Amino acid sequence: MILTAPFAATGRVTLAALAAIGRAALFALATVSHLFRPPFYWREFAMQLIQIGYFSLPVVGMTAFFTGGALALQIYSGGARFNAESVVPSIVAIGMARELGPVLGGLMVAARVASSIAAEIGTMKVTEQIDALVTLSTNPMKYLTLPRVLAATLAVPVLVGIGDAIGIMGGFVVGVNRLGFNEAAYLKNTADFLQTWDVGSGMIKGAVFGFLVALMGCYYGMNSDRGAQGVGRATKAAVVAASVLILASNYLLTELFFTS
């Protein structure tokens, strides 16, 4: 009995984790299936586009700007070890577009959006607003989940695209003012090396990250326990799950896009 206890505990944890993954996957499938079944709540979708897309712009923009600037400094100082300072514009552009723009943008959206969605829906659940929706003949998945998930899936790639441009601008500002690059040469170098697929792959990543962020916010909000503590736990779990999923899916997408 004592000898098998660690295996039993490991088994329990594994089964619980698999069950949680299964529940989240079913939730995702149910969400997507509602996309093809009317009604679709356009007003809620438009409001979420503004909430998730427009209002996330300042935080994503600032993150991208400072990241682009720091990246330029790092590449310059690292490149100086083997006389490769001139690669700063191209590496900043490729790094921002392929990796840092989508990942950091996704993480910032996870912090801002997954938490707010989980807290809002969790509070709605504990105050019986979700039950009220059902009694008013409104499916909560259609009214709350689908508009948020769809809005995030469409808005985050746009945020990533804007973040890429701002990040490259951050690198440009630092490169020109701090590292002594010629303005025209910096821009030409950036344009020459940056390819459409660099930006496109980052935006596809952004769409996946947006889907995951909103899905985790909705999933944990809908499954929130009672009370303030329950909503707090749901919010924390949503942000942690969204962040981990962003990093894990980023690796898988990078493998898929750039090694095959």
Add this chain to the structure above:
Amino acid sequence: MITLTDVHKAFGANRVLQGVNLTIPTAESMVIIGGSGTGKSVLLKCILGLVRPDSGSISIDGEDVTKTDRDAFLARFGMLFQGGALFDSLSVWQNVAFRLLRGAQKLPKAQAREIAIEKLRRVGLKPEVADLFPAELSGGMQKRVGLARAIAAAPQIIFFDEPTTGLDPIMSGVINDLIREIVVEMGVTAMTITHDMTSVRAIADRVAMLHGGLIRWTGPVAGMDGSGDPYLDQFIHGRATGPIESVR
């Protein structure tokens, strides 16, 4: 008529409903009483389909609730939730007219707003309240808005979940009177769950007491005092001693 036959529901080892049999006649006001945690809200949620019973059947006018068209079924209901359950992001009139702004009963916005204001007036609220948000209202006003929302689409059946919880005695009296007036005026079938004996006497035509997962007693409100049932007697007089165990 709502008919519950041998309804069972358990949450893990906690057997909340253990064979509930109850009939609520059409156009009557039934009040379910019982201690905290006896399953009154679960019973109500089973009828609405928010909680699925483990066994037994629930029918409305002879139709099994699990086999009817869900939207058509829910369109017959109005519900006042314990805390109001108003949607924070919508204004008062949008809350009241929620059902009228979407789905099968969708009306033009102006007409829905007009109906919402009329329902607000019916529950004693001025039209100026219509454009406020729920967070700007007192608890009593929120209950009234919840009541206006429950009656907005002219339902045939209305459920009231603890309608006077958290209100002062005067506001409780106002809400009780409103519920009674609305139920009589609209000729609806009403089911209320409450601990508040003043509400019971003000709202009920018939009373059912839920205890130990079963309907312990049911009968007309006038027969409650002379029922001779020791459980009901202890509950309605609020005695600490008796067959119902109390925690001290």
